[in-house]
Amino acid sequence: MSKAIPAGNALDGANYLSHTKGFLSWAFTLDHKRIGVMYLISVLTAFFFGGMAALAVRLELFSPGTQFMGQDTYNKMFTLHVALMVLLVIIPSVPAAMGNFILPIMLGAKDVAFPKLNLMSYWLWIFGALFFVISLITGGLDTGWTFYTPYSIDIDSASAGHRFGGVLPALTGAFILGFSSIFTGLNFIVTIHRLRPPGMTWFRMPLFLWAIYATAIIQVMATPVLGITLALLAVERVFGIGIFNPALGGDPVLYQHFFWFYSHPAVYIMILPGMGIISELISVHSHKHIFGYKFIAFSSVAIAIFGFLVWGHHMFTSGQSPLMNIVFSAITFSVSIPSAIKIFNWIATMYKGSISLNTPMLYALSFLFIFSIGGLTGLHLGTLATDIHLHDTYFVVAHFHYVMMGSAIVAMVGGLHHWWPKITGRMYNEFQGRIACGLVFFGFNLTFFPQFYLGSKGMPRRYHDYSEALMSADKLELFHTLHQVSTIGSYIQAIGFFLTLYYLLYSLKWGRKAPANPWGGRSLEWQCTSPPPFDNFSEAPTVGDCYDFSVLEWDEEDQSYTWQADAHESGGESSGH
């Protein structure tokens, strides 16, 4: 018998949760799993507040005129939504929360390379978040997450607040969050290079790790540019030194170049880890070898590289030269190819598989549907002639929500369900999980699909109002109808997420105890108990082909997958002890 066959559920025995007790044992833990869980709780809290802001924004847009928020409040609310969602939720959600928990175990390591740096990343996240709270208290932020100059440095502006209030704490917060992100990325790069156990070659790594690796490279290379840019902005705002402000001899378009040099690659920081999760979910729940492993792995790296060269496509109308627009448009299309490869390979993975339509798989299928729309509508925006019309309209809003929310967040939630038994040792209610996934999927499309139509019709984004006095009647009526549909959709999504919150919390106490391997995964985390022990592996784990599911068989009694008795010889290769 293989020694790697786990003992199943460890809730009653020794595990990372029961290892030590008390607040300090969590606050100063060096255990990557606990840091991952703390990240998860923090990120989901930020997701809650960001979601509330989104619902407020959608409610305000339900009808023309002011519903319950004035212009100032609306501008602060959408900025709050985007600042929370981008900086505090999506960027750290998969790498820092899921990645922290899963990456070392998947790799077969006992922890990340620098556990203390890992803890520091987490606390930097908390400090960064605190600065956003300070920003809220000192006047709020109404610049959008882009901090475009000269608006963001205009201290006389009615709503940008005091010289030291509003914008400045937010800049500081984003600066600190940047370091959190850099440290996490650095940690993961070193972990993947140095801590792979014998037998875990680069091409045996699960694709999730390839995705996290590509992400970490972007984090380490791009985020410092954001840090410098925000620091320059802060200096300009406080001391009035002319860098980006034309009144002082600066150039606002230069700021946009600096900003998007980070923020476009950041889009891939957000989506690549989600793609990594999807590679795992599709293959595990189809119980079939991932199709085209190397194409998927290299497409992640290709996206990371091309992602650095396309920032100018956010600036087609900014006043940069037409020649640059043409060059950026051309390079932009190169990014579409690796994304298309991934989609085709995922679908091919399902072919002749044995698909279990579990909640994680349903999220993965939702991802495929939504990401296809998000990716394809990117063609309209990468194309120069059509982007001029669509830029800064709801078409763009719809497009990036299809990619950021419908893809990155849906993948994150799918991954959360996939690894929930591993993280908590409990199973959630599968039926409720499917219902919630359906609500999120339906609500999402109802919210954002009409926004494509709104945008092509010409509705600009970041508008508090679509006023009867100012817009032509035919546009107004259409805008009104589409905004109503969109708002209804957003509340259906909210119901789905609240249901998810409910059954996940419920499962913590009353859920069925999870077996070691409820889905039939082959990567190493499924060889640990659920939840995993403090030090992950007491012996070096058996590393094999992490997508060869033929060695697992279903145990009806335990509702769990176990190794076939003779599998050790055929499927797994011992790690050479």
Place this chain on the structure above:
Amino acid sequence: MMIPSLLTMLLATTGDLKVGQFGMPVQASEVAPVIDNIFNFITWICIFFFVIIVGFIVFFMFKYSKPPGTPATSNVTHNTPIEVAWTVLPLILVIFIFYKGMDGYIDLRSAPLGAYEVNVVAQKWNWTFHYKNGATTSVLIVPANRPVKLIMSSQDVLHALFIPDFRVKQDVVPGRITTLWFTAIKAGEYDLYCAEYCGQQHSTMLTKVIVLDDADFDTRITEEANYIDKIPPDMLYVAGPRLYMRCKSCHSLDGSDMTGPTWQGLWDRTVDGEQVFTDGTTLSNLMGAGKLFDGPEDYVTQSINNPQQKIRMNYSGSMPTFKGQLGPLEVMAIIDFLKHLDKFDTDGNPLDSADDLATILDAAKAAEAASSNE
């Protein structure tokens, strides 16, 4: 209720202008059909791929859905020819899309020589359009079937001029001059939006493009240039509502507090010198012969031309200067308007039709015609 109204919208057409497919608005400029063709072409490609992708997903999802423990019937790990094919074929397709987009973009950017030029000034939160003959308007007035080039600058932050029905958009950047051109194909009124977030009242920075046939355009633009001279000197206040269009995003007429102080009762307070400034000084102490302000009229004039000089207490001082944008007569008209606010309602509409600018200009025109006929 919602769905039928959506359907009627989808089917509706505006006049004899074509409406673009897939939610594109009416095609009111020469370039619009070109852009829409590219948009439709890409959209059809998207639909084609989407149907294939989702078709396979749904088919596989049902066909291969099995109870737990059923082994997969294939364990193929890769197929290099297929994978190379679905890498190369989309690549060829996107190169073609890029080319079409670049082609259309070059059309969008290449203004023909001899285009009619209008200077555009954007500031929080309104547009001002300056024409060759000295006319200044808050709506954009352009001739039909003639290329028009907008030469744009911003007084404060980023803005973007966007005319959906023309498919044109361009950021207006402080410290730079940006340009945009179009040829409108039919007389009519079209929406013009600010598309780059510019602060508090971004969503009210809207105006209209009025397209006129050549003859109408020439007449109108001449009238716009010298309308203020046609007003009887004792009735200058009738130009107030027109000028107020550029002030209304910050100043109310009904007493409500906005970005700037309300104009209701402002003249009386100015005469009494009640205003207190952020530096602690009071207007009454600064007004009089030999002081900073000669009198109330001078105070208002200086506030328009140099608004940062003295900022009212409790206001942020975000008003841009209007120096050079308003002629001396127009400044006087605003002062006269402040003195005669009782003749207007809180939206700036005259209570008595005798005070209506259009009526007065029509009368002046008729008198002119009569005198030239003699």
